Amino acid sequence: MPAQSRNLVGEIMRRVATVKNAxxxxxxxHDESHVSRVMSGERGLRxxxxxxxxxxxxxxxxxxxGEMRSISADEHDALKLLARKGLDx
Numbered sequence: 001m002p003a004q005s006r007n008l009v010g011e012i013m014r015r016v017a018t019v020k021n022a023x024x025x026x027x028x029x030h031d032e033s034h035v036s037r038v039m040s041g042e043r044g045l046r047x048x049x050x051x052x053x054x055x056x057x058x059x060x061x062x063x064x065x066g067e068m069r070s071i072s073a074d075e076h077d078a079l080k081l082l083a084r085k086g087l088d089x
Contacts, residue, residue, distance in 0.1 A: 008070055015057035027056035 016024070016039060021032040028035070028049040037043040045053055054061055060076040061068055071079075 011070070012057065012059070015059065019057050024053060024056045027052040 021035040024035045025032045028045065029052075034043065038045060051061065054070065055073065058073045059070045060073050061070050062076065063069075
């Protein structure tokens with residue numbers, strides 16, 4: 001697995017460890033046992049569950065230079081604010 005992928009997986013696992021399964025379950029529309037099965041690798045996420053899953057753990061997926069990347073939701077909000085301010089000039 002490439003280093004960038006390992007870093008993302010590590011970041012996801014760290015964030016999931018700090019968020020209650022109930023919060024993630026609510027975001028993706030399943031129960032807590034489903035989240036446990038996803039995190040253990042027994043199940044996967046459907047494509048429509050990926051964005052709410054990432055948001056529930058404080059990450060946002062963006063496209064940057066033709067690649068999909070994840071950044072913190074706070075960083076994403078700050079970048080959007082800076083972009084808006086730049087456009088208002």
